[in-house]
Amino acid sequence: MSQTVHVSPSPNHSEQLQLTNGVPGQVSAFPRFRYMGSKYRLLEWIHSTLESLQFSSAVDAFCGSGAVSYLLKSMGASVIANDSLSFPSVLATALIENDNQKIDADELDLLLSSKARKSSEKFIQKTFSGIFYTPEDLEFLDNVWSGIRAFDCKFRSSLAISALLRSAVKRQPRGQFTVAGDPERYKDGRRDLQLSLKEHFIEQIQIYNSAVFTNQYSNKAISGDATEVPKGADLVYLDPPYVPRSDDNCYVKRYHFLEGLSCYWEGKEILADSKVKKIAKPFTPFSYRRTADEAFANLFRHFSDSTLVLSYSSNAYPDLKTLVSGMKKYKKSVDVVTREHRYHFGTHKNANRNEVTEYLIIGH
Ligand SMILES: C[S@@+](CC[C@H](N)C(=O)[O-])C[C@H]1O[C@@H](n2cnc3c(N)ncnc32)[C@H](O)[C@@H]1O
Numbered sequence: 001m002s003q004t005v006h007v008s009p010s011p012n013h014s015e016q017l018q019l020t021n022g023v024p025g026q027v028s029a030f031p032r033f034r035y036m037g038s039k040y041r042l043l044e045w046i047h048s049t050l051e052s053l054q055f056s057s058a059v060d061a062f063c064g065s066g067a068v069s070y071l072l073k074s075m076g077a078s079v080i081a082n083d084s085l086s087f088p089s090v091l092a093t094a095l096i097e098n099d100n101q102k103i104d105a106d107e108l109d110l111l112l113s114s115k116a117r118k119s120s121e122k123f124i125q126k127t128f129s130g131i132f133y134t135p136e137d138l139e140f141l142d143n144v145w146s147g148i149r150a151f152d153c154k155f156r157s158s159l160a161i162s163a164l165l166r167s168a169v170k171r172q173p174r175g176q177f178t179v180a181g182d183p184e185r186y187k188d189g190r191r192d193l194q195l196s197l198k199e200h201f202i203e204q205i206q207i208y209n210s211a212v213f214t215n216q217y218s219n220k221a222i223s224g225d226a227t228e229v230p231k232g233a234d235l236v237y238l239d240p241p242y243v244p245r246s247d248d249n250c251y252v253k254r255y256h257f258l259e260g261l262s263c264y265w266e267g268k269e270i271l272a273d274s275k276v277k278k279i280a281k282p283f284t285p286f287s288y289r290r291t292a293d294e295a296f297a298n299l300f301r302h303f304s305d306s307t308l309v310l311s312y313s314s315n316a317y318p319d320l321k322t323l324v325s326g327m328k329k330y331k332k333s334v335d336v337v338t339r340e341h342r343y344h345f346g347t348h349k350n351a352n353r354n355e356v357t358e359y360l361i362i363g364h
Helices: 025-029 040-050 067-074 086-097 105-113 119-128 135-148 154-170 197-211 251-261 289-302 320-328
Strands: 057-060 078-083 220-223 235-238 307-313 334-345 352-363
Touching: 025 067, 040 067, 040 307, 040 334, 040 352, 057 067, 067 078, 067 086, 067 235, 078 086, 086 154, 086 197, 086 220, 086 251, 105 135, 105 154, 105 197, 119 135, 135 154, 135 197, 154 197, 154 251, 289 320, 307 320, 320 334, 320 352
Parallel strands: 057 078, 057 235, 078 220, 235 307
Antiparallel strands: 307 352, 334 352
16 A cells, blocks of 8 residues: 655755855755765865866766765766766766656655565565664665665666665664664664664655756766776766775775665675675775785876876875876876865764875876
8 A cells, every 4th residue: 555755854954065165056965975985075175176177078986975976967077977886886876877867756655665575575684684773674675675676767766775875874873884783772862863764765765856967968877997987088086995004994894785785785795704794895906005006007097088186185005295106107297286184984982083184186
């Protein structure tokens, strides 16, 4: 039986950036996604550099949460958003490639009344019982996924999956999936922990619907290694992961649940000895000292015909001097713009606050 859905007004205003200085107003509709290394809070600064460059096509080669792709699309460029993980490309399909498809009230009703029947459709309940969410939350995820399978439009299914992904992050105390413990254990009054996944999902569908827009150009979301992204864009924005200093920076370790949820774990192998049911970590040369220098050289060579804009920070390896001289091999001139930035990652007593200088290294 179909249920009528009443969507309450978005509680999201406090999360929105106050954007000024000519940043396209559309950017404030971007649903901020809690993600390690996200440049969301730096968008205004990044925009101030990008607006001085001439481009009508752009690549965001390590798109992550998609915040910079969304900025580039809002600036009127034809964008390719890429990431080696699959869930960033689902997020980018929903908001970068998608121009106008939205989930209407009937489709939301359908998703909310779907039921997982076959055993193969109850994978999440069977696999993650007692790990991250309540039994009702897990059943909800399986049920919605059985509804998503019936969608025949990749844009509307990616919107629904994006709404699920953001709901899943919000209902996790630290926004990541490294430690077991369902949200009911945390009684610190945060609204995001009090809402069920279903309540979050209803809100997130509305938030994602309102973020869909067209910039009149063709945009694309893809998933693969950065050096396999088609060449030829006027501008390429590069934001690779940093080689870790002490704590490791593995994206799959933190976000394996989102990576699996984005494709219902199809083709993903869960590690047998993992308490939190992690999936295998893909290799990226940017995460190791022994391979990072060569990885940057390959990246600069691959995109040598484009204007390059590389995000980097003072606590990362290789250092600024090495990166500038590496880029100079392929570009006539290289400029560096700096800005102090404080990363807030984690919450309250678990917070990890790092003061760093952020760089934009621009190769013309
Ligand atoms: C610092 S994050 C990007 C953050 C993004 N700019 C944002 O604002 O959310 C780095 C991203 O690079 C991706 N990545 C790692 N190795 C990659 C590779 N070889 N090719 C493409 N993407 C890669 C990671 O999955 C991660 O999403």
